[in-house]
Structure formats: C-alpha cells, structure tokens
Amino acid sequence: MDKALQTMINNLPEKTGKSLDEWLKVLSGENFSKHSEAVKFLKTSHGVTHGYANSIVAISRDTGDSAEDLVVAQYKGKENLKPIYTRLISVVKEFGGDVTITPKKTTVSLIRKRQFALIKPATKSRIDLGLKLKGVDVSGRLENSGPFGTMCTHRVRLENETAVDDELISWLKLAYENSI
Numbered sequence: 001m002d003k004a005l006q007t008m009i010n011n012l013p014e015k016t017g018k019s020l021d022e023w024l025k026v027l028s029g030e031n032f033s034k035h036s037e038a039v040k041f042l043k044t045s046h047g048v049t050h051g052y053a054n055s056i057v058a059i060s061r062d063t064g065d066s067a068e069d070l071v072v073a074q075y076k077g078k079e080n081l082k083p084i085y086t087r088l089i090s091v092v093k094e095f096g097g098d099v100t101i102t103p104k105k106t107t108v109s110l111i112r113k114r115q116f117a118l119i120k121p122a123t124k125s126r127i128d129l130g131l132k133l134k135g136v137d138v139s140g141r142l143e144n145s146g147p148f149g150t151m152c153t154h155r156v157r158l159e160n161e162t163a164v165d166d167e168l169i170s171w172l173k174l175a176y177e178n179s180i
Contacts, residue, residue: 004097004099004100004101005055005067005100005101005102007097008051008052008055008100009055009059012052012056015049015052016046016048016052020056020059023042023048023056023060024056024059024060026042026046027042027056027057027060028060035057035058035061038053038057038060038061039053039054039057042056042057049113050111050113050114050115051100051111051112051113051114054102054109054111054115055100055102055111058102058104067101067102067103068103070103070104070105071085071103071108073105074103074105074106074107074108074121075121077124078121078123078124080124080125081121081124081125081126081127083161084127084158084160084161084163084164085108085119085121085127087161087164088119088127088129088158088164088172089101089108091164091169091172092110092117092172092176095173095176096176098112099111099112099176100112106120107119107120108120110176111179112176112179112180113179113180114132114179115132115151115179116131116132116175116176116178116179117129117130117131117132117152117172117175117176118130118148118151118152120147120148122147122157125159126157126158126159127157127158127159128146128147128148128155128156128157128158129155129156129157129158129168129172130145130148130151130152130154130155131152131153131154131155131156131171131172131175132152132153132154132175132178132179133153133154133171133174133175133178134153134178136153136154136171136174138154141156141157142154142156142171143155143156143157154171156168156171
C-alpha cells in the first residue's frame, strides 16, 4: 500500500471519528451506483472531508488489487509511458507529505485536501495530465480539460519524460498549492 494512503488510513479515527473498518460498514449499508455519490454521502451526511471520503470510497470499491496492481494494469501494453508516470509521482512527493496518491482502475488521483491532478495513460503513446488551475488561461500545451470534463480545468499531453519540465512542474505545484 502507498505510504501516504496508509498514513491517511491510520489518521482516520482522529480526523473523522471512525476507523476504516467502521467507515466500510457505513458504506456497506448503502447502495451507490457511482463513486461520486458515495463521496457526496460521506461529505454531506458525515462531514468527512473530500480527500478522506474519496479514499474511503476507493478502498470500499477495491477489487482486491493493490495500488501497485492497479498502476501495473494501467500501463500494460503502454510500458513506454511508465517513466513519465514515475517522474510525475517523484515530483509530487517532493511537494510535501500531505499528498495522497490514489490509483484507480484507469487513472491515478493526486489529492491534497482536494484532488489537484489526475494522471491517465490516454493512448499507447501519451499520458494526459489533468490539472485543477482555476483562473489560469489555456495557452500552448496547457489545453482545456478535454476528456477530464469538470474533474480538471486543464490538460497537458505528455509523450516523453522530458515533457515533465520546469514549466509543467510549476503548473503542478500551483495546482497543489491551490488544493487546500
């Protein structure tokens, strides 16, 4: 399990008043068809912050695959993109210990108090990095959110590891800083 996710799980009782097992029991009594519905339920009915709610729901819907298994599956047949992913994760971990890295079936969410970025291996030759950068104009390689819809405000297409340059890191850092 990712170290940040384990820390979040360990902090659940102090931050939310319930352990992970207790939250899983709360969710087992409900029937949500969408991840977002369960997150909204925890936030509105139980006062859980978005980051914790998102992680609790993701864990509750876990198919038994570890976080590592989910990432491996995302890059199966797209192994040439894995160095880009690895570089992005390395950069984000330098921002601070409050980043939660949450792999899902097709994406990896980067969360502080709220999701600030989303990593998606979009094609066999490209990763799409979604960013939440409210108030920042679309310009050059910083495109509109495209397939991310409202989950992100912008998208950057990454085809090689050198695309994770100072400019991209500054956008990622800004998204991180604005996610509190």
